[in-house]
Amino acid sequence: MIPHKKLSSGAHVGANASVSHIMWQVILALAPATAFGLLLFGWPALNLFIITVSSAVFFEAFCLRLSGRMATPVIMDGSAVLTGWLLAMTLPPWAPWWVGVVGSAIAIILGKQVYGGLGQNLFNPAMLARVALLISFPIELTTWPNVSPLFFSQSPGLVESWHITFSGLENLDATTGATTLGFIKTEFSQNHLLSDILKDYSGILNVIGWTRGSLAETSALLLVLGGVWLIRQGIIQWHIPVSLLLTVTVLAGVFHLMDDQHYVSPFLHLNSGGMMCVAFFIATDYVTSPNTKAGQLVFGAGCGLLIFVIRTWGAYPEGAAFAILLMNAATPLIDHYIRPRIYGRDRKGKPLEIPKS
């Protein structure tokens, strides 16, 4: 007789998926854009990236130990690495070391562990940290270095990069500037027209990502490729990215057609700021997005609308992080009202009526 084994009902076989598999797939999809960003901004960016990711892992382990749990198996699920990674991607590439550490602390401790850890948080931890940093340290978070690729003669070397990371930037004016969106915002405030503002704008360079911006958000192209690959892998669904990007495109398109000197074109909207990163990697975060297809369409459209509104009429040049947090807060509401119809019942949950034959 076979000895008593753990009894269980339900599916005895399962799909080949696990939490860590999902997390590492997402990281893999982020890798090309990240590598490009690191190449683009050189050693200081690499320093910041390593500091942010490792401090995210450190804070995760710290919280787990504090609650008396084994840290290693939870770390291995990759969620802390992913949070740190996403946060690092959205930071200015040459930000000082403490921005990464404080950001990771906010993301992991306040954004995730105080809610009860993985799967319990209301807000996307990386975006929460990004917004908290932006409001607390506006100077550091809006200092955008020029494109200075690795191994170029003008770019900072390894030793110089430690100086930038650990004791801050000197001669700011020579090495930094504004992002496309930031530049447009300031020029608008001086009543310039778009045709003047965008004299030097190159669409191709912006699509590839050869421009000032967050560490790994500049390359719309690589982010889209990574995102499409994730959809093909079945890790994320198309609903949120498509509805988000479509909403922005339609809104921007309508306003641009009405007044092409005061409203930026949809093309520029799509390939600037954190648009692609947010659409494919942050808005699609399982934990903080609705769990029905219809709900996800609403969520994506809401994010798109808010991004457009904040970018166009808000005080900040980029509103993606704010938009995500606002829609995160609306997610429980969306899930409450948009539910799948149960078989044999109508939308309100009453049994269907027997059709008269």
Next chain:
Amino acid sequence: MLSFLSKPRIRGGIHAEENKAATATQPIIYNFPLPEKLYIPLQQHVGKPAEPLIRVGDKVLKGQLLAYSQGMISAPVHAPSSGIILDVNDYPAPHPSALPIRMIVLETDGKDEWIPVQVPLDPFQLAPEDISLRVGAAGIVGMGGATFPTAVKLNMGRENHIDTLIINGAECEPYLSCDDRLMQERAEQIIDGVRLMLHGMESRDAINRFSTKAVVAIEDNKPQAYLAMQEAAKSYPLIKVIQIPTRYPMGWDRQLIRYVTGKEVPVGCRSSEIGVTIHNVGTAHAVHKAIRHGQPLVSRVITVSGGAVGRPMNVEVPLGTLISELFNFCQVNTEQTARIIMGGPMMGDSLPHTGLPTVKATSGILALTASELKSTDEQPCIRCASCVTVCPAGLRPLDMANNIRINQLDIAVDIGLKDCISCGCCSYICPSNIPLVQYFKYASGEVAARQQAQHKSEQTKRLIDTRNARMERIARQQLEEEQARIAAKKERERLKAEQEALA
């Protein structure tokens, strides 16, 4: 494009690794050695258990009635072979709990001698009621696993306007291939069974006379079964054989009904109320055997498969055969066996040991190795909503599970716990290995227990209330009688005084 639009939508579901080839490519084995002892449970169906009418020591023949059906929804039990009744007592049930239930133990004599039977020359001359009487007397129940008495379903079919009889040949569970083989090898008998069922559902009432059509639905991963069935059905215009997409749980009756007819069965209704009834191919075959050959349901084809099985096969065994004998015959490696499952790997129950009998519902016995099983390393829910996507019933398993975890069973019921069909899709897909179906089964049991407890306490309260009322009434009566007696005494004394005064 138009055909795409007209195709009914299949909701949810999964596509698991099939693992059917090992058994689906070999013919059904018929030479299973007759076991020395058969353990025949009195309840192998939905409804009331059958009542035994034999005594210990009785000699019985194969097919002889051992226990008769009781009540409206029940089914009789027959002797799977000839021999002597050893015992009628409680033995472990083929259920995860292996709690004892009443069984008849039959010691076989090796002759396998049939009881003499009479069969009608032309069953189509029989009255439809006669067909369902014979089906009922043969102890036939739904062979797909639901084990609802077939005769009751046929009767409901006569009482309602049935326009479509669906024969479920989906066999969507991985590993299982007994229906597939049955359709390949005995297509004509199955089609004959379908015709007999159609006849059995004919209404006498001229106004209600419908020409019910039959649709045999087979998943498109069984092309040979489809061809065989189509060949067998080609001279009967009322019977259509169709292919349906391979997607678990296509064989869920309500999913299949929606796919084939486009109609949805309302919650709380039987499918016959919307004019559809559904039977398994195995049931149709059993009906054929009962009507044409007078043989009651005493054996069935079982798939024995899984990584630990040396000789995976489909084998016809007498009901009541112990799983251990089946495993010996199929050379199951007990060391490698990590879990024994009765039924398919999606909805089947795991059994604690092999000393349990096979019953009418047993479509398969699986001996799975540890590497085939889903990991039990449970991780936190990451709200990936895969379970919402795959749920064929349109539920939100993650919300239900979260509420069950914090003991909010009422909320779980509100959001659809009772509409769960335990198909296992959510457990299958969950990347965090959360045993969702286990949660739901636990919660359903707990809700039922609580309702029972509440019912009981209400009953008790009512009894107390009535007792109090009765006591009050008695006290009041006694008081009234006392007062009446005092009044009468006073009256007597007054009269006496008056008389004395007069005197």
